[in-house]
Amino acid sequence: ALLLSCANDLQQMDLEPSAQLQFAIDQSGTGKEATVLQLLLLVKDLPGCSNCQGGYGECLNGEDVVGIDRFTVGLKLRVNNSVANLWDWFFRRGHHIGKVYTVLGVNKNNNTVDVGGGIFDPIVVENVHTFNYLC
Numbered sequence: 083a084l085l086l087s088c089a090n091d092l093q094q095m096d097l098e099p100s101a102q103l104q105f106a107i108d109q110s111g112t113g114k115e116a117t118v119l120q121l122l123l124l125v126k127d128l129p130g131c132s133n134c135q136g137g138y139g140e141c142l143n144g145e146d147v148v149g150i151d152r153f154t155v156g157l158k159l160r161v162n163n164s165v166a167n168l169w170d171w172f173f174r175r176g177h178h179i180g181k182v183y184t185v186l187g188v189n190k191n192n193n194t195v196d197v198g199g200g201i202f203d204p205i206v207v208e209n210v211h212t213f214n215y216l217c
């Protein structure tokens with residue numbers, strides 16, 4: 083469990099392959115070589131971003147969350163700034179723009195998402211997706 087936690091932390095650092103290799107080289111001769119190799123193997127096998135995961139293979143930070151099935155409890159997201167113009171009555175003070183939200187619940191029957199700051203319905207307004215991934 084500790085090694086997996088370290089692998090997640092290392093993945094979040096988003097190091098280039100050359101930096102990962104340098105990390106391994108730096109451990110050479112310390113007696114930690116086997117642990118470092120295990121750690122790098124775990125990082126290689128981890129799914130993409132821990133927030134927007136789902137087999138995409140790369141982080142979707144800033145991209146639209148498209149479709150109710152992509153909303154999962156715990157997902158971190160931000161209100162799409164393009165929606166502000168469409169929801170002028172709701173955003174007139176901009177109290178939702180730029181704020182970080184976490185999905186608390188999803189109602190697929192009503193196509194709504196509970197993000198703690200309100201239940202948003204619909205999740206698409208005039209063909210503009212309401213939320214972006216925030217990783």
